[in-house]
Amino acid sequence: MPEVNDQKITAGSKKEQILLAAVEMFLDRDYYQVTITDIAGRAEVGKGTVYEYFSSKEVLFKESFSYCAEAYLQSFRKHFSGSSSIRGTMHDIIKTHLDLIKDNRKRLHLLFNERPLSFQELQAWVIESRQELLQGIVDLIEEGLELEQIRPGINVEMAGRLFLALNYVVMGGMVVIDNVDVGEEQITALLDIYWHGIGNGPAS
Amino acid sequence: MPEVNDQKITAGSKKEQILLAAVEMFLDRDYYQVTITDIAGRAEVGKGTVYEYFSSKEVLFKESFSYCAEAYLQSFRKHFSGSSSIRGTMHDIIKTHLDLIKDNRKRLHLLFNERPLSFQELQAWVIESRQELLQGIVDLIEEGLELEQIRPGINVEMAGRLFLALNYVVMGGMVVIDNVDVGEEQITALLDIYWHGIGNGPAS
Amino acid sequence: MPEVNDQKITAGSKKEQILLAAVEMFLDRDYYQVTITDIAGRAEVGKGTVYEYFSSKEVLFKESFSYCAEAYLQSFRKHFSGSSSIRGTMHDIIKTHLDLIKDNRKRLHLLFNERPLSFQELQAWVIESRQELLQGIVDLIEEGLELEQIRPGINVEMAGRLFLALNYVVMGGMVVIDNVDVGEEQITALLDIYWHGIGNGPAS
Amino acid sequence: MPEVNDQKITAGSKKEQILLAAVEMFLDRDYYQVTITDIAGRAEVGKGTVYEYFSSKEVLFKESFSYCAEAYLQSFRKHFSGSSSIRGTMHDIIKTHLDLIKDNRKRLHLLFNERPLSFQELQAWVIESRQELLQGIVDLIEEGLELEQIRPGINVEMAGRLFLALNYVVMGGMVVIDNVDVGEEQITALLDIYWHGIGNGPAS
DNA sequence: CATGAATGAGTCTTCATTCAT
DNA sequence: CATGAATGAAGACTCATTCAT
Numbered sequence: 001m002p003e004v005n006d007q008k009i010t011a012g013s014k015k016e017q018i019l020l021a022a023v024e025m026f027l028d029r030d031y032y033q034v035t036i037t038d039i040a041g042r043a044e045v046g047k048g049t050v051y052e053y054f055s056s057k058e059v060l061f062k063e064s065f066s067y068c069a070e071a072y073l074q075s076f077r078k079h080f081s082g083s084s085s086i087r088g089t090m091h092d093i094i095k096t097h098l099d100l101i102k103d104n105r106k107r108l109h110l111l112f113n114e115r116p117l118s119f120q121e122l123q124a125w126v127i128e129s130r131q132e133l134l135q136g137i138v139d140l141i142e143e144g145l146e147l148e149q150i151r152p153g154i155n156v157e158m159a160g161r162l163f164l165a166l167n168y169v170v171m172g173g174m175v176v177i178d179n180v181d182v183g184e185e186q187i188t189a190l191l192d193i194y195w196h197g198i199g200n201g202p203a204s
Numbered sequence: 205m206p207e208v209n210d211q212k213i214t215a216g217s218k219k220e221q222i223l224l225a226a227v228e229m230f231l232d233r234d235y236y237q238v239t240i241t242d243i244a245g246r247a248e249v250g251k252g253t254v255y256e257y258f259s260s261k262e263v264l265f266k267e268s269f270s271y272c273a274e275a276y277l278q279s280f281r282k283h284f285s286g287s288s289s290i291r292g293t294m295h296d297i298i299k300t301h302l303d304l305i306k307d308n309r310k311r312l313h314l315l316f317n318e319r320p321l322s323f324q325e326l327q328a329w330v331i332e333s334r335q336e337l338l339q340g341i342v343d344l345i346e347e348g349l350e351l352e353q354i355r356p357g358i359n360v361e362m363a364g365r366l367f368l369a370l371n372y373v374v375m376g377g378m379v380v381i382d383n384v385d386v387g388e389e390q391i392t393a394l395l396d397i398y399w400h401g402i403g404n405g406p407a408s
Numbered sequence: 409m410p411e412v413n414d415q416k417i418t419a420g421s422k423k424e425q426i427l428l429a430a431v432e433m434f435l436d437r438d439y440y441q442v443t444i445t446d447i448a449g450r451a452e453v454g455k456g457t458v459y460e461y462f463s464s465k466e467v468l469f470k471e472s473f474s475y476c477a478e479a480y481l482q483s484f485r486k487h488f489s490g491s492s493s494i495r496g497t498m499h500d501i502i503k504t505h506l507d508l509i510k511d512n513r514k515r516l517h518l519l520f521n522e523r524p525l526s527f528q529e530l531q532a533w534v535i536e537s538r539q540e541l542l543q544g545i546v547d548l549i550e551e552g553l554e555l556e557q558i559r560p561g562i563n564v565e566m567a568g569r570l571f572l573a574l575n576y577v578v579m580g581g582m583v584v585i586d587n588v589d590v591g592e593e594q595i596t597a598l599l600d601i602y603w604h605g606i607g608n609g610p611a612s
Numbered sequence: 613m614p615e616v617n618d619q620k621i622t623a624g625s626k627k628e629q630i631l632l633a634a635v636e637m638f639l640d641r642d643y644y645q646v647t648i649t650d651i652a653g654r655a656e657v658g659k660g661t662v663y664e665y666f667s668s669k670e671v672l673f674k675e676s677f678s679y680c681a682e683a684y685l686q687s688f689r690k691h692f693s694g695s696s697s698i699r700g701t702m703h704d705i706i707k708t709h710l711d712l713i714k715d716n717r718k719r720l721h722l723l724f725n726e727r728p729l730s731f732q733e734l735q736a737w738v739i740e741s742r743q744e745l746l747q748g749i750v751d752l753i754e755e756g757l758e759l760e761q762i763r764p765g766i767n768v769e770m771a772g773r774l775f776l777a778l779n780y781v782v783m784g785g786m787v788v789i790d791n792v793d794v795g796e797e798q799i800t801a802l803l804d805i806y807w808h809g810i811g812n813g814p815a816s
Numbered sequence: 817c818a819t820g821a822a823t824g825a826g827t828c829t830t831c832a833t834t835c836a837t
Numbered sequence: 838c839a840t841g842a843a844t845g846a847a848g849a850c851t852c853a854t855t856c857a858t
Contacts, residue, residue: 014843030236031236032234035826036828036829037827045843045844046843046844046845048842049844051828051830052842057827057829130377130382144402148404149403151402151403154393155390155396158390158397159397159402161373161378162369162397164373165366165372165373165377169372169373173334173365177330189358190365192358193359193362197398197400197401198345198354198358198398199353199399200353239851239853240852240853240854249819250819250820251821256818260854261852261853422838422839439642440645443830443831444832445831448841454839455833455840456833456835457839459832460838464832465833534789538790552810557812558811559808559812560812562804562805563798563804566782566802566805569786570777570802570805573781573782573785576777577773581742581773581776585739586739597770598773600766601766601770601774602774602810605808606753606756606762606806608760608761608762626821648849649849658822659824659849660821660850660852663849669848
């Protein structure tokens with residue numbers, strides 16, 4: 001019973017110091033490639049100190065994961081409240097998302113990584129979060145349908161999924177994997193395709 | 205002096221037997237969660253025998269990875285040779301891709317998900333393969349432009365990337381993670397959105 | 409420079425508070441299963457405070473041990489001063505001893521059971537104490553010989569050792585391990601055997 | 613799942629080699645004072661090899677314990693089958709027991725140690741074994757009663773317990789703790805006391 | 817060729833002890 | 838005096854790799 005220090009994570013606290021070090025490490029390498037010694041070293045604390053704040057490596061990983069994921073989810077959520085221009089909102093989402101990716105670069109691997117995590121709980125949480133995001137987008141699209149900004153008859157779930165993919169696969173992929181410089185121009189081009197399609201001729 | 209048996213992989217050979225066992229294991233679990241003992245057990249050979257054919261776990265992983273990835277790439281490539289209907293070809297690509305996923309379910313995770321793993325070579329190879337795929341799609345789209353099946357003025361790279369993401373969504377997202385039953389109907393709906401966009405009103 | 413507070417243990421003092429907590433813990437669990445944190449917690453003091461009064465865990469254990477052992481020894485010693493009925497005295501010793509065990513149940517294990525623990529000093533002290541006890545009993549028996557209450561010709565050392573074992577059996581064996589309810593009746597039966605033997609027919 | 617080699621312990625086998633090393637170590641020191649590295653070193657094998665044969669330190673300890681205890685129990689058991697002279701049998705038991713102690717000296721600490729073992733299963737097994745021994749002795753005494761070799765009216769359970777104590781407390785204590793040289797003479801003296809008592813005058 | 821027993825480097829984790837407050 | 842956060846030495850255990858058979 002290692003009497004773990006269960007205080008909240010406050011800015012500048014030792015617990016935060018360790019968590020941030022862990023996040024950096026876990027974003028760079030696999031769970032199994034990161035050692036507690038690495039994290040302690042990066043956080044500039046003793047190995048034992050890590051265990052004062054996190055009862056095990058697994059727990060530390062989970063908290064690191066949640067910490068990142070929450071920021072990620074937030075970048076979507078904050079646009080979900082009602083707005084008059086759906087296309088404008090989508091543009092904002094992509095922009096915010098892109099900024100987040102650029103800031104953190106490696107960070108979002110965690111979320112892109114669709115491989116079932118070793119930790120069942122986390123996996124469930126990931127699926128749940130994905131659902132939340134999808135629902136948010138679907139709601140936005142349905143709002144657009146009512147406002148007649150979106151073409152009637154489309155499969156809203158598919159439209160939502162494609163929008164998410166646009167964000168984390170296209171944008172994420174370009175920045176994180178292909179290391180391409182992405183800017184306003186690319187966002188506009190991508191959204192144009194998503195909005196009008198690539199086909200020549202009117203929608204059926 | 206452990207002279208690794210470097211013969212080609214032939215059907216039914218002991219080397220293939222081991223490789224296939226490794227593939228199955230690596231598709232199920234993390235690199236670090238799969239042990240050589242596991243693989244030897246599954247392949248029904250001795251632990252030492254694995255080392256007769258693969259000089260290390262890392263090498264075995266890389267070969268397993270390539271083995272899977274090649275199948276994946278092939279599912280795209282075989283549609284890249286000239287065709288008259290671009291939309292039809294895209295439909296075929298998605299369909300073929302979907303079938304591949306359904307057959308292997310977990311298998312293709314490897315391609316998009318495996319972390320760098322410090323296997324720099326592999327990472328480079330992944331990037332290269334992504335480029336090849338993207339180029340194939342871009343060529344297809346440019347062919348469509350010439351045939352006036354595709355709307356002029358679009359950013360072809362973005363269009364290509366979105367198409368790949370579309371496939372990824374169908375694959376990774378729906379089938380593997382959310383375990384949704386995906387069929388012809390969904391493919392059509394998705395391609396409809398990709399082709400005509402979600403927006404109401406004519407393209408600018 | 410951690411100057412250990414070397415004052416005597418006075419009733420109600422913080423030092424006693426810690427010692428008593430340690431005794432309770434050590435009687436319940438192994439040396440290695442008791443942590444300083446446990447003891448500090450039970451004593452309701454900080455971990456550092458333990459080190460104010462005891463320079464190390466080993467020292468604290470030794471003092472706990474001595475503390476218990478002294479009580480044990482006393483239960484014998486107080487009967488060693490001259491008495492007219494040897495058998496009566498022996499009965500009293502067993503009775504006192506039994507009461508002590510019943511009060512403390514686990515407590516006296518320490519004396520007989522604790523492994524050398526590399527605490528050579530303690531081991532020496534145990535041997536010395538055993539000698540003292542044995543000598544006390546032997547003296548008692550020799551007194552009985554003079555008073556002609558005890559059969560001449562017996563090996564007094566063996567008789568003494570058997571008497572100590574008899575006590576040990578009542579204590580360690582029946583009460584603590586087998587959890588048998590031991591009362592006056594059992595004491596009498598046991599002493600009867602010790603006094604008259606189990607054999608049928610007169611002593612040789 | 614460390615695929616423990618579960619073969620029987622055969623003389624000279626590597627498993628036996630490790631077990632014997634473990635026994636030696638555990639008889640000398642506490643469970644917590646013995647490290648796997650110690651055992652591996654003493655057995656002249658690698659640390660990993662220990663785990664090839666015993667899945668954990670706890671398991672190794674339990675097997676070591678049983679190994680010793682069985683020999684101990686056997687030294688009593690082999691005298692329990694019918695005999696005409698009870699006193700003679702008792703003499704034989706003490707003699708056999710003494711020889712065993714002398715051979716193993718430290719070994720029997722394991723059994724003398726009445727402190728509840730950390731391992732609940734083992735503790736249960738110890739209690740059970742004690743019962744078996746006690747019953748064997750009690751049966752012997754009751755046989756003696758029928759043969760009129762033993763004084764009627766004695767409490768047979770107490771007589772049995774005292775005989776056991778005579779063996780492992782008196783004999784064990786002298787040899788293992790006090791390091792006294794014990795021989796035929798002492799056995800005879802002790803048994804004389806147990807048989808005829810120390811009291812002067814006939815049994816009541 | 818095939819095997820699996822043997823190995824030890826490398827991990828996580830615990831806990832006595834220190835020391836700044 | 839009292840405290841408990843910080844520390845790192847030490848120990849159990851895993852597993853890729855070797856090598857004698």
